[in-house]
Amino acid sequence: MSNYTDPICGMSVSPETAQATAVRNDEVYFFCSKRCKQLFSNQTSENRRQGGKQTDKDLAKKATKKAD
Numbered sequence: 512m513s514n515y516t517d518p519i520c521g522m523s524v525s526p527e528t529a530q531a532t533a534v535r536n537d538e539v540y541f542f543c544s545k546r547c548k549q550l551f552s553n554q555t556s557e558n559r560r561q562g563g564k565q566t567d568k569d570l571a572k573k574a575t576k577k578a579d
């Protein structure tokens with residue numbers, strides 16, 4: 512039986528006990544918790560969004576500067 516490594520927290524996770532799974536680039540990832548999967552999904556969508564567009568964080572920073 513092979514264990515997988517949770518890409519978010521680095522924990523060793525076995526498919527039987529994994530709390531969540533995700534597939535990216537035809538690879539399956541196992542997570543120790545749904546929170547780790549959530550973080551993983553966030554990373555993925557952030558990478559997809561990159562391409563000249565501003566992130567929500569950048570916009571929030573600008574809004575703060577204006578308020579000053």
Ligand SMILES: [Zn+2]
Pocket residue numbers: 517519520521522542543544547
């Ligand atoms: Zn984890």
